[in-house]
Amino acid sequence: MSILIIAEHDNSSLKPATLNSVTAAQEIGGDIDILVAGSDCQAAAEHAAQIAGINKVLVADNAAYNNALAENVAPLIAEVGAAYSHILATATTTAKNIMPRAAALLDVQAISEISAVVSADTFKRPIYAGNVIATVQSSDAIKLLTVRGTAFDGAAAEGGSAAIEVVGSSHSAGVSEFVGEEVAASDRPELTAAKIVISGGRGMANGDNFDMLYSLADKLGAAVGASRAAVDAGFVPNDMQVGQTGKIVAPDLYVAVGISGAIQHLAGMKDSKVIVAINKDEEAPIFSVADYGLVADLFSALPDLDSAV
Amino acid sequence: MKILVAVKRVVDYNVKVRPKSDGSDVDLANVKMSINPFCEIAVEEAVRLKEKGTATEIVAVSVGPQQSQEQLRTALALGADRAILVNTDETLEPLAIAKCLKAVCDSESPDIVLMGKQAIDGDNNQTGQMLAALLGCGQATFASELIVEGDKIKVTREVDGGLQTLGLNLPAVVTSDLRLNEPRYASLPNIMKAKRKPLDTTTPADLSVDIAPRVSLLGVELPAQRQAGIKVDDVAMLVDKLKNEAKVI
Numbered sequence: 001m002s003i004l005i006i007a008e009h010d011n012s013s014l015k016p017a018t019l020n021s022v023t024a025a026q027e028i029g030g031d032i033d034i035l036v037a038g039s040d041c042q043a044a045a046e047h048a049a050q051i052a053g054i055n056k057v058l059v060a061d062n063a064a065y066n067n068a069l070a071e072n073v074a075p076l077i078a079e080v081g082a083a084y085s086h087i088l089a090t091a092t093t094t095a096k097n098i099m100p101r102a103a104a105l106l107d108v109q110a111i112s113e114i115s116a117v118v119s120a121d122t123f124k125r126p127i128y129a130g131n132v133i134a135t136v137q138s139s140d141a142i143k144l145l146t147v148r149g150t151a152f153d154g155a156a157a158e159g160g161s162a163a164i165e166v167v168g169s170s171h172s173a174g175v176s177e178f179v180g181e182e183v184a185a186s187d188r189p190e191l192t193a194a195k196i197v198i199s200g201g202r203g204m205a206n207g208d209n210f211d212m213l214y215s216l217a218d219k220l221g222a223a224v225g226a227s228r229a230a231v232d233a234g235f236v237p238n239d240m241q242v243g244q245t246g247k248i249v250a251p252d253l254y255v256a257v258g259i260s261g262a263i264q265h266l267a268g269m270k271d272s273k274v275i276v277a278i279n280k281d282e283e284a285p286i287f288s289v290a291d292y293g294l295v296a297d298l299f300s301a302l303p304d305l306d307s308a309v
Numbered sequence: 310m311k312i313l314v315a316v317k318r319v320v321d322y323n324v325k326v327r328p329k330s331d332g333s334d335v336d337l338a339n340v341k342m343s344i345n346p347f348c349e350i351a352v353e354e355a356v357r358l359k360e361k362g363t364a365t366e367i368v369a370v371s372v373g374p375q376q377s378q379e380q381l382r383t384a385l386a387l388g389a390d391r392a393i394l395v396n397t398d399e400t401l402e403p404l405a406i407a408k409c410l411k412a413v414c415d416s417e418s419p420d421i422v423l424m425g426k427q428a429i430d431g432d433n434n435q436t437g438q439m440l441a442a443l444l445g446c447g448q449a450t451f452a453s454e455l456i457v458e459g460d461k462i463k464v465t466r467e468v469d470g471g472l473q474t475l476g477l478n479l480p481a482v483v484t485s486d487l488r489l490n491e492p493r494y495a496s497l498p499n500i501m502k503a504k505r506k507p508l509d510t511t512t513p514a515d516l517s518v519d520i521a522p523r524v525s526l527l528g529v530e531l532p533a534q535r536q537a538g539i540k541v542d543d544v545a546m547l548v549d550k551l552k553n554e555a556k557v558i
Contacts, residue, residue: 100435104442291538
């Protein structure tokens with residue numbers, strides 16, 4: 001078997017998310033190559049070559065691949081990936097955008113967000129907002145998968161010295177262009193990479209009260225998330241949403257403040273190592289998954305917690 | 310400008326589905342079905358484009374069983390002009406659905422295809438991207454803002470780090486994220502009017518689409534349950550436990 005992993009990177013460095021796919025690939029077994037498609041992405045390719053256990057790194061360095069435009073990168077993945085038995089990428093928004101497009105070009109049915117490898121053609125994945133885990137078997141010649149990052153530990157980023165090969169082909173569809181981006185400026189760690197995540201729910205009552213979470217987060221070096229209810233209510237932007245349709249996180253410590261614990265939310269955080277719930281409703285479902293539950297009014301508990309840590 | 314909006318009939322988002330006792334599939338007997346919430350957002354966006362005078366016609370399409378007519382009637386009540394049901398009793402995979410939608414697009418020639426970013430049953434998040442691939446057109450997934458500028462669109466997308474804006478030529482496929490808009494409720498007069506709007510039915514076979522499954526479902530199970538821990542008395546006890554027992558702060 002031969003596996004191609006699509007690297008997640010920003011041209012200058014490889015994103016740690018890539019390492020989760022490497023682990024999933026190792027569980028499938030076989031030679032593992034990594035495709036780095038970008039513009040001036042040699043540095044990212046060199047990082048990829050250092051990952052332990054990689055056969056070779058393919059680098060497609062072309063202005064058309066900048067910003068990972070799906071219209072340009074998907075045909076590249078379909079072309080390069082046609083020679084492999086498996087194509088994998090960690091399910092970031094970039095991969096979720098591109099991989100199904102590549103699958104359609106290859107005429108294969110992609111399998112989204114696998115949470116376990118059963119065998120080379122059989123995988124587990126959560127469906128119905130994580131209420132149920134399905135075991136599915138692919139009969140396609142090429143298995144094209146996205147990998148739920150929190151379900152697989154990251155492989156060692158160093159220790160390898162894979163050869164780097166250049167892929168010359170250029171795909172420029174000319175139907176889309178990158179206009180700009182607004183990256184949330186924050187000194188706090190990224191939600192999906194943070195060791196500690198503090199999330200607020202509808203109980204926070206408004207967006208201003210999230211300042212209490214930001215203050216606590218800065219003391220703990222934590223990221224701040226939110227439930228879908230808090231996003232729907234307009235307290236905070238959607239990129240903070242933790243849940244099945246938002247970000248999936250699995251930090252060492254997850255603190256849920258004023259979150260009732262809808263299944264949609266639990267699906268996004270229940271793999272956290274330690275879960276703390278602070279809620280004044282002692283019947284809230286969040287307490288059924290919390291290691292430590294504090295039944296209290298968050299508006300008195302948060303200031304106390306802030307001064308105690 | 311013509312908009313095609315795809316809608317899917319799914320288990321209502323308030324229903325907590327469970328596996329059948331033999332674990333072969335989820336138990337969908339007698340559960341409430343609704344329009345997929347992300348599809349509802351897509352319909353709303355189409356209707357707003359029509360209200361602004363940008364769109365002239367909205368065609369709602371669904372691929373699924375006969376009962377999907379209910380969800381198409383919902384789309385019609387919200388403001389779609391007519392509907393097409395691609396009728397099949399098989400459970401189609403995203404690639405097969407995308408092929409059916411491609412065939413409908415070939416005859417309808419929409420300028421923009423609007424659809425939800427994912428359906429809340431299979432949680433695949435694939436169909437829009439696959440349709441764009443089959444049409445050979447641009448795609449903007451996870452849209453939180455859509456602006457039509459002449460024969461192009463500008464779409465802001467919700468990505469991991471924040472927001473990304475793309476410019477796309479038309480035709481294009483746009484999939485909606487949660488924040489694109491807040492769907493309206495259909496009014497009673499509009500629900501009544503929707504019953505008289507045209508709804509055509511076709512089938513995958515009529516469209517010459519191969520819907521043979523590529524992935525087989527071997528079984529379903531409940532996820533590993535997390536055990537509830539302890540209740541702490543106060544903040545001091547919580548901090549003590551986190552520092553000395555869990556050792557996470």
